[in-house]
Amino acid sequence: MSRSISESTIRRLSHYLRALESLAATNGETVSSEELAARGNTTAAQVRKDLSHFGSFGKRGLGYNVEELRRRLREILGLDRPWRVALVGAGRIGSALYAYPDFKRRGFECVAVFDADPAKIGAQWGDTTIRDVAELEDVVRREGVDLVILAVPAEAAQELADRAVHAGARGILNFAPVRLRVPPHVAVEDVNLVMELEALSFHITRSGSNGA
């Protein structure tokens, strides 16, 4: 699972891609590692190091060709194909995610939404009918779902992950506050908003009274 590439490197690749897209829209055939660094809030050395994991880009003194680097970054990130996504959990977080305009723009298409609550099953979200989570395996198989977003309570998450993986899902974006156990071929990214606040609390506490 690409363990040699750190999660922070992957996030920076996404930032570089966004920088290249905005450059491509404006002008510029080439871009320097300094320019990419400024837009990614990092250093030119870090840009060169991040890209060096994936081969040789750019020419010394000439910078990177914007179009070529953009195309390569899209390939590296796996964005040169569409991804079929199922959302499990039609609560508040789920509905915020469903409405997120950037998902579709980036090639992540939500092909199904599930919930366990009879009051929600059958309701319409835009073109999408909320389905009974009992149909999860069938729909994942039939629709060729690649990625599952789990926006469900902690106690339901592992079982739903197991079922989605068994039906063929290969990636899980997990909002439940629990560490999922999955086979090695399955990727998991956790989003735990309380832990993000705890990380802020940690940093502020450690930086002590010399701040603001």
Add this chain to the structure above:
Amino acid sequence: MSRSISESTIRRLSHYLRALESLAATNGETVSSEELAARGNTTAAQVRKDLSHFGSFGKRGLGYNVEELRRRLREILGLDRPWRVALVGAGRIGSALYAYPDFKRRGFECVAVFDADPAKIGAQWGDTTIRDVAELEDVVRREGVDLVILAVPAEAAQELADRAVHAGARGILNFAPVRLRVPPHVAVEDVNLVMELEALSFHITRSGSNGA
């Protein structure tokens, strides 16, 4: 800003704390690094290494005292005090965050909600009246806001971050897809949901066709 402690270590500390809390609720006066590792989806060696950053815990062969380690982890994470939080952006993501029960339980109290949309300003969310974002500085100062959650469009984020920091905020949880520039005493954690999906896409693409 505690640069020597990695972000993944901080996340694991949060996981250990949760494990200790559930242990404290059930039984057990002591816990081994193996038990903590199992609950944090990591190794016993990693647990010992993570904790060693913060002093000496536990006795060889006896494990850790659950209550004492829990208290110390709360101190290390800065959770032995309440945090005053302002939410900027009363859209879908904002409303999902506002309703998140774990925030308050963990000591993160949302003392103000802001928006720029006249149709939203003045509306009630529970006990909270949505305020005009023009009042941001005043309220951050008057209410002693420590942390700001930015759930706003990319183009508004930097200016709002600058204003919140100027008024005394020391931490920002940023949902806008932009890298914020802040002074060194201010902590930022980014949550970018598209980038999380891109990380899944990256891992699945790199693991190739030997998966599912």
